[in-house]
Structures are given as structure tokens and as C-alpha cells.
Amino acid sequence: MSHPRVVDVVLLTMNDRPAEEKAAQATLLAQRGVDLRICVVGNGCIPDIVPAGARTVVLKENLGIPGGRNAGARALGEAEHPGDCLFFLDNDATFPREDVLSRLVAAAEQHPGAAYVQPRLTGPDDTTSPRRWVPRLRTSDPWRPGTITTMTEGVVLVRRSAFDAVGGWADEFFLYHEGLDLAQRLWSRGSTGWYAAEVRMHHPLTSPARHDQFHRLAARNRVWVAYRNLPAPLIPAYLAIWAFITAVRSARGGGACESFRGLREGWSRRRDQARCPMSWRTVLRLTAAGRPPVI
Known part of the structure; x- marks a missing residue:
């Protein structure tokens, strides 16, 4: 430089x-x-x-x-x-x-x-x-x-x-x-x-799991990411995928109760978040870059 x-x-x-x-x-x-x-x-x-x-x-x-x-x-x-x-x-x-x-x-x-x-x-x-x-x-x-x-x-x-x-x-x-x-x-x-x-x-x-609130906050914030940023038709797909992933990870490493508590909290408080969904063009750009926004 x-x-x-x-x-x-x-x-x-x-x-x-x-x-x-x-x-x-x-x-x-x-x-x-x-x-x-x-x-x-x-x-x-x-x-x-x-x-x-x-x-x-x-x-x-x-x-x-x-x-x-x-x-x-x-x-x-x-x-x-x-x-x-x-x-x-x-x-x-x-x-x-x-x-x-x-x-x-x-x-x-x-x-x-x-x-x-x-x-x-x-x-x-x-x-x-x-x-x-x-x-x-x-x-x-x-x-x-x-x-x-x-x-x-x-x-x-x-x-x-x-x-x-x-x-x-x-x-x-x-x-x-x-x-x-x-x-x-x-x-x-x-x-x-x-x-x-x-x-x-x-x-x-x-490990991030060293924090007491890890499972709850990580799950809650996943819901908020979806609600804040995704087009409405993609939100159910995103949450279904992450609910499944959460269940699998919890079976291996624990934290199921806190994780699903976080998912419920995120959904019940989703309207507290500022929603500004990305365009379908952005969805395509993210997908082309290797990460569809439902994953």
C-alpha cells in the first residue's frame, strides 16, 4: 500500500x-x-x-x-x-x-x-x-x-x-x-x-456452548434472522430446516429443551423485529454464491 x-x-x-x-x-x-x-x-x-x-x-x-x-x-x-x-x-x-x-x-x-x-x-x-x-x-x-x-x-x-x-x-x-x-x-x-x-x-x-444461554439465544436468533430478512414464502422452509437440525444436534449434544424454548420465544416475539425482507434477486445472488438463504 x-x-x-x-x-x-x-x-x-x-x-x-x-x-x-x-x-x-x-x-x-x-x-x-x-x-x-x-x-x-x-x-x-x-x-x-x-x-x-x-x-x-x-x-x-x-x-x-x-x-x-x-x-x-x-x-x-x-x-x-x-x-x-x-x-x-x-x-x-x-x-x-x-x-x-x-x-x-x-x-x-x-x-x-x-x-x-x-x-x-x-x-x-x-x-x-x-x-x-x-x-x-x-x-x-x-x-x-x-x-x-x-x-x-x-x-x-x-x-x-x-x-x-x-x-x-x-x-x-x-x-x-x-x-x-x-x-x-x-x-x-x-x-x-x-x-x-x-x-x-x-x-x-x-466452544460457543460454554455460555449458559447458548442453546436458547442461538435458536431464538435464528427465527429473528428469518423474520427480519427472508421473503415470507421462505420463512417456513428456513424454520423447518433449522428445527430439524436443532433436533439432530440436541440428540447428540443436549440442550433440546432450551433450544426449542428459544425457537418458541423467537416466534412469539418476532414482530418486535424490524422486518425488511430481501428481494428475490438477492435470494438468487446468495444461492449463486453457494448459500441459499434457507440454509
């Missing part, structure tokens, strides 16, 4: 991972080829670890991950000359090289139709990529770059103009599937996503 680009970085914390957060911030501050503006958001707390010169946002209560990240994005957007790109960083994710952000920005420049660029997320071994971290249906080759229709929320570069145009993350999701919702809304505006598989980031190999 001929000159540095400004990247606004939002890092959310609950002061629950001090060692991991120190490592995340150290590798963030080591990035080269970009100008960083950082906002550390205390989600129901005052952040304990804040880099010199960074902004802080202190939320009186835990608003959930999308709500906290929106607060950080707003704070950076209110600054003079906001960056063209936002990077959302989990506080336990690390950059294995000093050029990760500059390469992601370069990928965004090479793919102007992509509203977001996703690096390849691996465990600390630099190799292991669980299925859930590969942002496409065909997960056998996580090293293959290409157009994607969803995202891994905790390490993603998003164009600010596109992010602001769709209203950012869905606050009310609190946790889980906010990336799928955001991706579908960005696609609805004619954009795509790009998987820069050659650019790696590291994350502990933790």
Missing part, C-alpha cells in the same frame, strides 16, 4: 480475560501499514486495560455483543474524519503478523463490491479451523478464498459506509447470529463479502 489507511477498531470487554486481552491489544498495537483508532467498550464495566490514546465507552449494563460493538462504532464515528473501515476484534483474538490489518484493507480495495472482508480464523496452532469458523457451506478447504455470504463476527473488517447504511449490528440479538443478520442486510443492498483465506488470525479453540 502506498500510504496508511485509517482503521477504526472496536474491542469489547467485560474484564474477564485479562491475559488474553493484553495479548490481543499488544498484537493490535503492533500492526503496521495502517493508522489505528481504537475504542475499548466496557460492557457493564469500566475497562481495566486501555491502550494509550484509545477512546473508552463505559456502558452501565451489559448490552450484549452487538449492542456493545455498536456503541464503540458510534463513538469512533463521532470523531473527526472517521475511518473508512471498521474492524471488530474479540478481546481474546490475536494477530499472528504485523501486516494483518493492512492486508485486509488491501483485500477490500481489490474487491470493491465486498462490504466486509473476513480473515481465516485458526486456533493458536495456526492451522485448526473449526467448521463454524469457515464462513461458507463448503468447509473442507478453509484455505480457499472467495465470496462469502456470512461472517465470523469477532474478527471482521467492514466498510463504515455499508455498516452505517444498514444500521449496524442488531442490538436485540444480544449474542449469536448477529453476523449472519448483518451479512444478509449488506447483501440486500447489493454488496457481497470476501473471505481473505490467506490472511490469518488466531483465537482460542473454545
